[in-house]
Amino acid sequence: MRTVRSFRLQWFLILAAVTAACLPPVIFEDGTAIAAPRRQQAKKKAKPKPKLPDLKTPEDKLKFLAIIRGQFPAVRIGRTSTFTSEDLDDSLERYVARGTSTPFARIVDDETFLRRVKIDLTGTVPTRQEIKTFVDDPDPKKRSKMIDELLDSDAWARKWAKYWRSAVFYNSDAPNSMVNRQAFEDWLFEEFKSDAPWDRIVAEMISASPKRVRERKAQENGWQQDYGPNNFILACERKPEIIASNAARLFMGISIGCAECHDHPFDQWSREQFHELAAFFAPGKYYMTDEFDPTEKSVVPARFLLGEQPPASLKPDQRRVAVAAYLIYNPDNYWFARAYVNRMWNELIGDGFYSVDSLGPDKEVMHKLVVNRLAATFRYAAFDVKWFFRTICNSRTYQREIRTIEKDRDLFTAVRPARLRPYEVAASTRQLLGQDRNIERTINRVFDADPSVPQRDLEGSMQQALLFMNNGAIQRRLAGSGLKKQLAKIKSDEQLVREAFLGVLARSPNERELKRYTSYLGRVQNRNEAIDDILWVLFNSAEFITKR
Secondary structure, three states, X not given: OHHHHXXXXXXXXXXXXXXXXXXXXXXXXXXXXXXXXXXXXXXXXXXXXXXOOOOOOHHHHHHHHHHHHHOOHHHHXXXXXXXXXXXXXXXXXXXXXXXXXXXXXXXXXXXXXXXXXXXXXXXXOOOHHHHHHHHHOOOOOHHHHHHHHHHOOHHHHHHHHHHHHHHHHOOOOOOHHHOOHHHHHHHXXXXXXXXXXXXXXXXXXXXXXXXXXXXXXXXXXXXOOOOOOHHHHHHOOOOHHHHHHHHHHHHHOOOOHHHHOOOOOOOOOOHHHHHHHHHHHOOOOOEEEOOOOOOOEEEOOXXXXXXXXXXXXXXXXXXXXXXXXXXHHOOOOOHHHHHHHHHHHHHHHOOOOOOOOOOOOOOOOOOHHHHHHHHHHHHHOOOOHHHHHHHHHOOOOOXXXXXXXXXXXXXXXOEOOEEOOHHHHHHHHHHXXXXXXXXXXXXXXXXXXOOOOXXXXXXXXXXXXXXXXXXXXXXXXXXXXXXXXXXXXXXXXXXXXXXXXXXXXXXXXXHHHHHHHHHHHHHOOOHHHHHHHHHXXXXXXXXXXXXX
């Protein structure tokens, strides 16, 4: 407790230092002083002007945030803290068993595990050879080794860069000339690839201040959109209200947007709290329109959601840094870590402890102690993203068979079947049919879905089904695919069916399927057309676009 109280004091002191407060100077590694000089002790000495940085450049902002991070007690404590996959399973199974008599699902076989973990960590499905090699490997630790291997791959960084690009831009109305989605994704890719912690990634996004470069056309980097981190602010059209709403939703799991117009109807947030948060992102004074008379406006000072108020003299860039520090490093603000844990848990298990983006004080939660423990350990792990994925993927909870779950009390007794993201469907199709940019663009458009919508609420569409069933280009490529040519050379019906299942669904057929498909091959006259039929059926099955 002493450590936490000490940190709270230091945190507010550092925040005050941004405004020429009277703090001991804080020194960068290169010797640059960034905080105010000490308070003047002698009356006769003239008070020197504070040598404070404006924090205008991304480098200065990150340096300052790094200093605050270095004093965050959870990061220091975490160096000696451990929380394993086994700890997670024991804790969760104990709480789940208290509320339901539904038995836990069995652990999946090697084929199912490999497809699931490869989709989750890289967005791709394993090849037939990869499946055979993995299944034949007698090493009892092969699953953990595979998780480590996938986490070290570029595909892992790319998969989650695509995910967050989609999360940030899905509801954005920003004009294309103002943003660079690919630059944003590429920056995230480099961050994940270099093992950047989640707090630093988010801090860079929120503290960014892209400016209009007048001598350039908007679409020619006129908004500095080629610099990846700027694109979160640009996706929000640089509007304080949208930035506040999206930052709270995406990084704190709090849907506070409706409080822009009125007090939140189902939660504790007031209209004033929303606009006080939005004031952090204003280029100057921030005005709130009167709720009942739109011609009346009043100045609103910046204030954090929990009521703390930073010094009024903060400059706009300094306010961005202050709100980023508050959002991430305020020891009383647990939402940041909990929001990431809950959202990623939802992606991996199919259900969250909370509904995604619904972590407000009055929202329903399942097994609160477990999610709190997991979120706290994520902080202790210095927001290490790979630590989180490694812990979950090695758990029994993650490796259980799928089952549709109707009652909340049965959550986490099994893994919920989940629809693949559009880029995952496109990647699976590419592996089967070969690269075709037109087909991939169509798939990305037809299968597009808001990544912030919980898996249980996602539904397929007739357009998706018809695309795979009737698209001429897809049918031609399937009939001429490398898999089709290889299957045509196989004389054994049973072997042909096994290879077809592995090639399309990344699993072996069960006995019933094997009997049914070989029986079909034995009846038909045209073997070549029969192979086309088998591939078409497997390709159009729900399994192809589902994580199981």
